[in-house]
Amino acid sequence: MGFFVYILxxxxxxxxxxxxxxxxxxxxxxxxxxxxxxGKFTGRYQCNLLIYFESSPDATQAIAREKQLKKWSRAKKEALITALNPGWTPIDLHTWAG
Known part of the structure; x- marks a missing residue:
């Protein structure tokens, strides 16, 4: 089982x-x-489009990565997303091939 860090x-x-x-x-x-x-934060701000995710082999690494990303500037987060998903196209996990 893996763990995921994601951005909506x-x-x-x-x-x-x-x-x-x-x-x-x-x-x-x-x-x-x-x-x-x-639903608290994402519901209030209507954040429900998956545009970025990465996998991690264990919870400790995933949580550390989440904390790292949360500390980044907005510009750095946007650059990360754009590098892997230039159009910020919502990802459908049912059709995503990686």
Missing amino acids: PNQARTVLYIGVTNDLERRLHEHSQGLGDA
């Missing part, structure tokens, strides 16, 4: 949410439905 923007791309999970599909569902803690 709102429609206007003015807000970026960074999270970590061991089940990306489940977590995205929770965000989109406003369930539990997952």
Whole structure:
């Protein structure tokens, strides 16, 4: 089982949410439905489009990476996203091939 660090923007791309999970599909569902803690920030700011994620072999590394990304400047986060997803196109996990 792997862990994932992911980024969700709102429609206007003015807000970026960074999270970590061991089940990306489940977590995205929770965000989109406003369930539990997952829905507090993302629900308020309508952050529900997956535009970036990376995998990690264990929880400790994933959490460390999440904390690292959260400390980055907005410009650095945008550069990371753009390097791997230039159009900031929402990623559909059901069709994503990597």
